[in-house]
Amino acid sequence: MLRWLIAVVLVGLWLSSPIACRLYVPPEGSGPEPTTSGESSTGESATESSSGSEPVADSGTNTTTDIVPDNGGIEVPTSATALLEYLKKGSYLSWRRESAPHQTQGPHKSGSLVFINDILLASLEANNTSHPKGSIAIKELYEPDLQTKAGWAVMVKTEDASLSGKGWYWFEVFSSARGDQFIADGNGVALCTGCHQPGKDYFLTKFPLQ
Numbered sequence: 054m055l056r057w058l059i060a061v062v063l064v065g066l067w068l069s070s071p072i073a074c075r076l077y078v079p080p081e082g083s084g085p086e087p088t089t090s091g092e093s094s095t096g097e098s099a100t101e102s103s104s105g106s107e108p109v110a111d112s113g114t115n116t117t118t119d120i121v122p123d124n125g126g127i128e129v130p131t132s133a134t135a136l137l138e139y140l141k142k143g144s145y146l147s148w149r150r151e152s153a154p155h156q157t158q159g160p161h162k163s164g165s166l167v168f169i170n171d172i173l174l175a176s177l178e179a180n181n182t183s184h185p186k187g188s189i190a191i192k193e194l195y196e197p198d199l200q201t202k203a204g205w206a207v208m209v210k211t212e213d214a215s216l217s218g219k220g221w222y223w224f225e226v227f228s229s230a231r232g233d234q235f236i237a238d239g240n241g242v243a244l245c246t247g248c249h250q251p252g253k254d255y256f257l258t259k260f261p262l263q
């Protein structure tokens with residue numbers, strides 16, 4: 054036992070000595086190093102180095118689902134937190150919109166500026182009674198001064214059918230609220246569909262946009 058221990062210690066000392074490193078490392082290092090050749094002759098050290106980086110790559114992938122998740126071809130996310138991120142980035146600002154913020158009778162703060170995406174635009178132009186999946190209306194909400202942005206109300210058609218308002222995803226948030234305090238976040242939210250039901254497939258704003 055003692056002899057075995059001494060042997061282990063001696064081998065350990067030898068391995069950690071500079072001479073051993075110089076002698077020992079080159080053949081080991083030459084395996085994974087020429088990554089350009091693409092061939093790893095030393096399978097063991099290759100897996101060692103790749104397994105070392107795997108957990109990092111995994112956790113990275115898990116946390117990068119945020120901004121534009123694949124949403125079945127729909128242009129915006131239809132879950133509250135991701136949609137709020139999208140709205141803050143302002144990617145919809147190039148869409149067709151009303152000319153300027155204006156007073157609104159709805160419950161949507163005091164002022165409003167409506168944006169519609171190309172799918173909804175085409176459907177409204179075609180005078181359709183039902184809008185196809187992927188249609189989106191984004192309403193910027195404004196304070197009474199009509200300059201200070203106060204939040205967003207959004208409707209996204211997630212089905213071709215209207216399904217009594219359940220074919221639309223409804224979302225609303227006020228800027229003054231905490232980031233996770235959403236007034237609406239889901240399909241067929243009764244608070245929204247009640248008022249929007251008389252619209253053209255739930256769309257109320259005058260078209261062509263004013």
Ligand code: HEC
Pocket residue numbers: 156157158159160161165167190191192206207208223224225236237242244245246248249252255256257258259
């Ligand atoms: C009390 C009635 C009422 C309720 C409740 C209501 N809205 Fe509206 N909404 C309106 C009116 C009226 C308009 C038309 C523009 C305007 O005058 O503000 C509108 C416009 C919109 C628009 C622009 C597209 C369109 O249909 O004209 C969106 C998006 C919207 N509302 C989302 C919502 C969401 C989301 C909810 C639920 C949280 C909701 N609305 C609840 C009355 C209402």
